[in-house]
Amino acid sequence: MLSPVDHIREIERVGAGADSDRDATVVQSWLRCIRDHRLDPAQACEAYIVPDGRLREHRQQSEDLIAIARSGLEGLYRHIAGQNYVLLLADRQGVTVDFLGDPQWNGQLRKAGLYLGAEWSEARAGTCAVGACIEQGEALTIHQTDHFDNTHTPLSCTAAPIYRADGELAAVLDISLLSSPLQKTSQRLALHLVSATARRIELAHLMAQARHDWVLRFARSPEFLDVDPEAAVSVDASGRIRGMTHGGARILAAAAGGDWRRPDRLIGRPLSDYFTMDVDDLPELTRRRPTHDRLLVARDGNSLFAHAIEPQHKVARSLLPRRDEIPAPLRALGGADPAMEALQVRAAKLAPKPVPILIQGETGTGKEFLARALHDGSGLSGPYVAVNCAAIPETLIESELFGHAPGAFTGAAAGGRKGLIEAADGGTLFLDEIGDMPLVLQARLLRVLAEKEVTPVGATRPRPVTVRILSASHRDLAELVAAGRFRADLYYRLNAATLTLPPLRARRDFDWVLDRLIERHRPKGGALALSAPARDLLRGHDWPGNIRELDNAMSVAAALCEGGRIEVADLPEHFHRSAPASDPRRQALEAVLRDCRGNVSEAARRLGLDRTTVHRQMKRLGLGV
Known part of the structure; x- marks a missing residue:
């Protein structure tokens, strides 16, 4: 391995225009670090963990992706378990929003930046797998002295991009080692695994979004078509492309002589622009035909095996479930x-x-x-x-x-x-x-x-x-x-x-909750009702114990009441002590409201309070508006 001084000198020579034996992706990243990000290879750029508040924001923005990606990440981690790899999922800003690693190495992993909340953007960390992957848009390995900064040269990092269905970059999946064999070729299997996992996450994401569209999945070999397809696109009822995986974008771009880096020029065009078929031919590519017979020819002459999956629902529906669709x-x-x-x-x-x-x-x-x-x-x-x-x-x-x-x-x-x-x-x-x-x-x-x-x-x-x-x-x-x-x-x-x-005090469905608890405590075969004064008293309580406190109150009241009707006297004792009828504040507020003929705004002016405060006091004291 190069000494730190030799490593710095090599980067400086590349920056001055000298040739290099490094991979083109590494050289391009070094040049961006020098020319675009104004980084100095001699200036240490240690790992940076974003503050907790910022991390929460990044994770919330990536919540749906984390949910869909989780099973894929755990599957990949099981493959690499015992080999000292750390798995990172970074968002498109390079911030690690999910993390799988051996807890016994947490101290070293955090120091190295292989940890939740670490920022691996190229502008922040220099040449690194996550940052270079974001810039290049393709899977790659940044191995040891490929890194721009000497702080990171012990690491070997392999990353693959995860694209949204609209073709835009969503995240980067990375697996890294604190230390590794000297040869970069030792990470070829890592590159294959991380690329395959990213592809499966994209497919799961597309399938989740395209329930109401046709989905066309592709493979070079018929044996893998139904179990592990290489790419997919979604097609709406009119036969236009609605979404795609990264592999799907490459197939479409090649078929039409376009650029996969311009997804906006691929989406929205008819299926027939890319293949010698249209939407009416898709049923012929479903499982009703043998796999070997589902061959599709692209406009560039490329032949692919294809599997068409029918829409789950023909009629477009809201992405948000209606109340009657909630379990x-x-x-x-x-x-x-x-x-x-x-x-x-x-x-x-x-x-x-x-x-x-x-x-x-x-x-x-x-x-x-x-x-x-x-x-x-x-x-x-x-x-x-x-x-x-x-x-x-x-x-x-x-x-x-x-x-x-x-x-x-x-x-x-x-x-x-x-x-x-x-x-x-x-x-x-x-x-x-x-x-x-x-x-x-x-x-x-x-x-x-x-x-x-x-x-x-x-x-x-x-x-x-x-x-x-x-x-x-x-x-x-x-x-x-x-x-x-x-x-x-x-x-x-x-x-x-x-x-x-x-909290219960902030809920507008208090009466709904109360009625269900009354029903819960109704004796079998009997009746249980709540008097209006008792209900008003319960409405005005602050409920520091929330629903549990209300449930306990109803349990006591149901046991004490006679004739199946709960009165104020049947409620727990502390309600009697704070009953609004004996509260001087209630009497004073009632008097002002009476003088103002129920006009809350006028009452608030007379009392020197704002209208919201008066409403809050009225609610607490059980006074109707």
Whole structure:
């Protein structure tokens, strides 16, 4: 390997116009670094991790891609497990938004920039696989001294672009090594694996977007056509190109003598511009014909085997699910409240995806009910297993989660015991109050998520598990991370997507929630109703305990009421003490409103308050508007 001084001199010579034995992609990147980005090879450019706030923004913008890409990333990571590779998914700005690596190397990986939140744009890091891939638009390897900056020369990085269906760059998939063999050819298999995974992610993305269009998939060999196609395009009902994978863009460009780097000139044109067929011929390329007979000829004379997939629905529909399309378990979480409706739509889209979800909200807002509804709407055939991390004693939580081998410790079951993680295999594991999990167990959980296997306490061999992870906390996990009480890598692994439940006091469907709790506590075969004064009193309460507090109040009231009718006196005692009828504030506000004939704006002026404050006080005191 070149010494740092020799490496700097080589870059300077290339910058001055000298020839080089390096790959053309490396030389072009070096020249961009010098001429466009004004970088100095003698000036160290150490790895940069973006602040947490910026990382959250980048991850939110890439949420759909992360969800679709997750299974592909985990499949690739299983291929390279044990070979010390780190897998990074970077967005089009070069910021790492997803990350898979061995947790025991986290310190070294973070220092090297092979970590969540690392920015690998060429302008920031110089020549590197992610940055060069963004600039070049093609798969490549940047090996050791190919890197512009001496800080990065121990690394070997291989990256492939992931394109959106409209042909624009969406992300870059990278696998890297902290150290590697000297020869660049050692990374040929890595280049093949990362390119194949990027191709499959693009295909999954296209298929998800093109449910209502024809999809035409291509392969050079008929044996791989139905199982691992090389490229695909989507075609609308009129026969025009709607979307494509990167391989599809190359096929279209070659067929029409165009440029795959100008996707806007490829999309929207008739299928017949590219192939000797039109949309009416697509049924002949479906599975009703043998694979070997599905041969397609492009306008440039290129022959391809093709598989046409029919639209799932002929009529164009909204991409957002209507309320009646949302799974019933999710619909049952709320009524006509804008915040809850938005959450239900978002949850319906996320439920069938394998992406981990962090559920946040105050205590008692229904996080466990949302987790169960997500599982019920996921289509998973395995069990739903819920774990309250705050309720299990710290001395027992490890064996409860991971299980134990026979005789692993004093008092252990003679035959060993399956842990809750393994019990959830094939289904959903819900980790409630995840913020209370001890740090040492957070590291073990991270390894389970990364490697998809669990090792019981006292066992020597791991057991494979596949679980969908949902987690919840009423605490701000980002604050716990900043305080060093929660692992940053686990935090970002768990909250690939976030769902936040609104507090009960902010929900406009309070009466809907209340009516369902009344129904829940109605005695079998009997009746249960709520008097108007009792309802008004409940409406004006702040509900610090949220739905759980309201549920408890209805439980007490249902037990105390007579004749199936809940009165104010049947509510828990603290409601009596704060009953609005004895509140001087209520009496004063009532008097002003009476004088103003119910005109809230006039009352606000007389009281020296703004209108919003008066409305809030009226709601809290149970006064009608």
